[in-house]
Amino acid sequence: MTPASWGLASVIGMRRLPKPDLLDVALALGSFVLFTLPVLVRGTGHGPAAAIAVLGAAATVPLLARRAAPVPVLVIVSLVLVIAVFADVRFTPYGNNAGPALAIAVLTVADRLPRAASLRVSAAAVGLVTVAELAAMQLHLVSDQNAIQLALAVPAWLIGSAFGARRRAEQELREETEQRAREAERRIRAEERLRVSADVHDIVSHTLSMIAVRSGVARMVLDQRPDEARLALSSIETASRGALDELRAVLQSIRVPADRAPAVERPSLADVRSLVDGLRADGYRITLTVPAETMPADAAVPPLVEESAYRVVQEALTNVVRHAGRVPTVVDVVREPDGLTVSVVNEAGETGAGEGSGLGLAGMRDRVALHDGTVEAGPRPGGGFAVRVHFPVDPHE
Structure with a gap:
C-alpha cells in the first residue's frame, strides 16, 4: 500500500469507497502519464528518481476518490505538494510541480461543497501550499521554485463553484418536480376518494328514496289494487338491483388497478x-x-x-x-x-x-x-x- 493510500484511508476513516468513475481514472492516470512519467523517462526532474515517482503518484492517485471524498483528497494533494517543495523534488516538467492535481482537487471541492465551505477549505489548502512555496524559495535559492499553484487554483475554484451551483440548481429543480408529482398524486387520490364517496351517497340516497316512495304505494294499494302493488314491488326490485350494480362498479374502480379494471359503463x-x-x-x-x-x-x-x-x-x-x-x-x-x-x-x-x-x-x-x-x-x-x-x-x- 502506497503512502498516499495510507494517508487517504486514515483521513476518511478507512470507509469503503465506491468504484472510481472512468473520468476520475482518466484524470489520475493522465496526470501521472503526461506530467510525471516524461520526467522519469527523460531524467529531467529535480531530485532522486524514486522520490519523483512516489510523490508524483501520491499527488495523482487520490484523484480516484475525488467525488467520494473531495476534502480529504484536497488535503492529501496539498500535503504531498508541501512535502515535495520542502524536499526540493520536482516531479513535473514545470517549476515547483505545476501539474493539474491541486487544480482538479480544488475544482472538485468547489463543485461538491456549498460555496462558503468550499471557499474556506480551498483557501486553507492553497494558502498552505503557497506559504510552503514562498518559504522554499528562500530555503532552496538555487532551485526553480515559484508560487504558480495559486494562479492555477483560483480559476479552478471559480469553475468548480459554477459547476456546483448549476448542479445544485438542477437537483433542486428535480426535487421540486418530484414534490409536485407527489402532491399531484395525493390530490388525485383525494379527488378519487371524494368522487367515490359522492357516488356512493348519490346512489344510495336516490335508491332508498325511490324504494321508500314505491313501498309506500305498494302498502296502500296492496288490498284494493294488487296488480299496481306488484308493479311497485317490481320497480323496487329493479331499482335495488340497479343500485347494487352501480355500487359494485364504483367499488371495483378503487379495488382494481386502472389498467386491469374491466370497462364500466358510467352514467x-x-x-x-x-x-x-x-x-x-x-x-x-x-x-x-x-x-x-x-x-x-x-x-x-x-x-x-x-x-x-x-x-x-x-x-x-x-x-x-x-x-x-x-x-x-x-x-x-x-x-x-x-x-x-x-x-x-x-x-x-x-x-x-x-x-x-x-x-x-x-x-x-x-x-x-x-x-x-x-x-x-x-x-x-x-x-x-x-x-x-x-x-x-x-x-x-
Whole structure:
C-alpha cells in the first residue's frame, strides 16, 4: 500500500469507497502519464528518481476518490505538494510541480461543497501550499521554485463553484418536480376518494328514496289494487338491483388497478331522461330539457363532466322527493359556449322529511369543485328550491 493510500484511508476513516468513475481514472492516470512519467523517462526532474515517482503518484492517485471524498483528497494533494517543495523534488516538467492535481482537487471541492465551505477549505489548502512555496524559495535559492499553484487554483475554484451551483440548481429543480408529482398524486387520490364517496351517497340516497316512495304505494294499494302493488314491488326490485350494480362498479374502480379494471359503463347525459321517466312513473310532475343525445363534435362534453351532471340531477331530484313531494319541477340541462349548465327548480311542497343533513348539497359542491365549476343552491323567494350548477368546458378539449 502506497503512502498516499495510507494517508487517504486514515483521513476518511478507512470507509469503503465506491468504484472510481472512468473520468476520475482518466484524470489520475493522465496526470501521472503526461506530467510525471516524461520526467522519469527523460531524467529531467529535480531530485532522486524514486522520490519523483512516489510523490508524483501520491499527488495523482487520490484523484480516484475525488467525488467520494473531495476534502480529504484536497488535503492529501496539498500535503504531498508541501512535502515535495520542502524536499526540493520536482516531479513535473514545470517549476515547483505545476501539474493539474491541486487544480482538479480544488475544482472538485468547489463543485461538491456549498460555496462558503468550499471557499474556506480551498483557501486553507492553497494558502498552505503557497506559504510552503514562498518559504522554499528562500530555503532552496538555487532551485526553480515559484508560487504558480495559486494562479492555477483560483480559476479552478471559480469553475468548480459554477459547476456546483448549476448542479445544485438542477437537483433542486428535480426535487421540486418530484414534490409536485407527489402532491399531484395525493390530490388525485383525494379527488378519487371524494368522487367515490359522492357516488356512493348519490346512489344510495336516490335508491332508498325511490324504494321508500314505491313501498309506500305498494302498502296502500296492496288490498284494493294488487296488480299496481306488484308493479311497485317490481320497480323496487329493479331499482335495488340497479343500485347494487352501480355500487359494485364504483367499488371495483378503487379495488382494481386502472389498467386491469374491466370497462364500466358510467352514467351520462343520455341517462338523465330515464332517471326522470322513472320518477314520472311514480307520479312526479317533472319537465325536462336536455341537449340532443348526439351533440356536434365541437359541442361535446367530456365523459367525467357528463357523469357529474347526471349525479347533480340525481341528487337534486332525490331532495325533491324527500323534502318537497310531488310538486312541479323543472330540469334544464343546457350546453352553453363556455360549458354545461344544469338547473333543477321545484315549487314549494307541503310534504317531505324536514331540512335534511345537508350532506347531499355538500357532496354536490365538492363534486363540482373537481371541475372548477360553480354551485348555486337555496330557497326561492316565492317558495320552493333551486339548484343551478355550471361546469366550465374548454371548447378545444
